[in-house]
Amino acid sequence: MSGQLPLQGLRVLDLASFIAGPVATTVMGDYGAEVIKIEPPGEGDPQRKLGQAHSIPQHPVNFCWHMTNRNKRSLVLDLKKPEGRAAFDRLVKTADVMVVNFPLKVRARLRMRYSDVAPLNPRLIYASMTGYGEAGPDAEQPGFDSTAFFARSGLLDGLTYEGGPPAFSLPAQGDQMAGMNLFAAISMALLHRERTGEGSEVGTSLHASGLWSNAILAQGALLGSFVAPRPPRTKPRSALANQYRTSDGRWIQLTIVREDKLWPELCQAIERTDLMEDPRFETTEKRRAHATDLAAILDPVFAGRPWPEWKERLRQHEITFGLLGILRDVPDDEQAVANGAVVNTRQEDMPRTISAPIRMSFAPEPVTPGPGPGHGAHTEEILGELGYSAAEIATLRETGAIG
Structure with missing residues (x-):
């Protein structure tokens, strides 16, 4: 298939941390968008250290970082400093999509709500990822996929065997699914903008995504109907579904x-x-x-x-x-390779990776995955594209506005 990728020409600002929000921008980058990851000074996105977690397979390659941040550029800005904020505002004016997952109070403090940035760019699509949504008594509650997606939604309850302890979630599984939901919301917002010229605010949450993933059991619960606890394998509900x-x-x-x-x-x-x-x-x-x-x-x-x-x-x-x-079994799964679920990369120490679960007849193959960026590796490059001179960039560095 010849021609350009469907998101080519779009500029995406990724201000999200960890996994769920960045997954949406990863997929956008796979299909041609330019993704700029904006990180704070210091250690940057905490996901850079996710590979050290006890539940993650240990390996010298920081594959957790590379998989979710492939093909992105990293810009380090201190958004609390006026000079850093000014650079960010200049960048927003050039962007098509902005993805955030700051807690709601932090958004207000940093002036990172949709109402704060929309005046800078009326065509901007502001995409929000939260733990429990942006309204209700738990809107300010911090949430990870293990707590909001799996635990609160009843997924772990549905997976628990009768008389046994609660089931455990898998690392980042809910994040990956919620990130795809945010990608879908962004795609619809882009279609809306194509038709009307208007920017918009879209979003999803880990909790809502967990309920959607558990929709059959959750819908039964809404009607007051509940399945019995999962019986042991030797006493199945059906021996032909065992x-x-x-x-x-x-x-x-x-x-x-x-x-x-x-x-x-x-x-x-x-x-x-x-x-x-x-x-x-x-x-x-x-x-x-x-x-x-x-x-x-x-x-x-x-x-x-x-x-x-x-x-x-x-x-x-x-x-x-x-x-x-x-x-x-995964490394030798011919079916996964034949259908593009496992693809080659441009990264010598991580030669294969998992692709986004999307196939389209009208576009060429997605961008070949490359490594995630070093912290602030493209700061000067991006600022130069925004019109900052070398002297101005040096001044920003002296003030601590950039890293």
């Missing part, structure tokens, strides 16, 4: 929805056609009522053959199933 271990130690997820059609096929695939005559399993209702008995029968059956053999048998009978992938 997990089974194979002889080589892998796990298979069965998800048979059309039982009327696929129950006989499964019996043939596992060479247990006698089960079709068992009165306990004659109908879907009876199979559900005797799910524990059926699971006890299927456990040794699946344990009797290795995963590759089950893969062929189940495919042959068009059974809906999936391998419970382990992270060690």
Whole structure:
């Protein structure tokens, strides 16, 4: 596909920290936008040290930083100093999109609300990421994906097994999803601007994104309907929507929805056609009522053959199933590579990375990922583009307005 990327020519200011907000600008950069990451003096975005967290795989390459800040330029400004604010205001006038996730009180103190910056650039799209939204009793409550996305939304409750301790969230999973929601909001704002010429304010929150991700269970709760706590695997609600271990130690997820059609096929695939005559399993209702008995029968059956053999048998009978992938599978996943979910980079010490889950027929391939920027690596370059002279930049550095 020839032609330009869909966001080429747009300038995006990324004032967000950690992951959820920056994810939205990462995707914009992947599809052609120029992204300028504005960081404070000192240590900059705390995400630069996220790789040191105990829940993150440890590696000499700061992959957490590179993955979420690839292809961006870094500008260090002290927004509390008049000179730093003046430089920022000049930059805002040239921007198309501004992404923030400052707490609401900090936005007010720094004059970083939409009402503060919109007069500088009426075409600006102001994109806000918060923990719990911008209204209500918890609007000022700090939130991370583990607390706002997973815990508050009921996701962890839905994942918890009966009688067991609460489930744990995975690192940044909610951030990644919330960031895509913010990207969607920005995209609609860009379409609105294309039609009307008007800038606007858009946003999302980790909490709202968690509720949306958990919408089936949450909608039931709105109606006063609640699913029972998740039973142990040996006592499933349905033995045909359950997990089974194979002889080589892998796990298979069965998800048979059309039982009327696929129950006989499964019996043939596992060479247990006698089960079709068992009165306990004659109908879907009876199979559900005797799910524990059926699971006890299927456990040794699946344990009797290795995963590759089950893969062929189940495919042959068009059974809906999936391998419970382990992270060690990811580097060799040909399917991920074939469909562009794993792509090559321009970074020697991190030669492959995860791409945004978007495909478009009308645009060329996304920008090949490069490393995240060093702290303030492009400060002088960006200020020069704004018309600052070398002497003026030196003065800004002397005052501490830039880093």
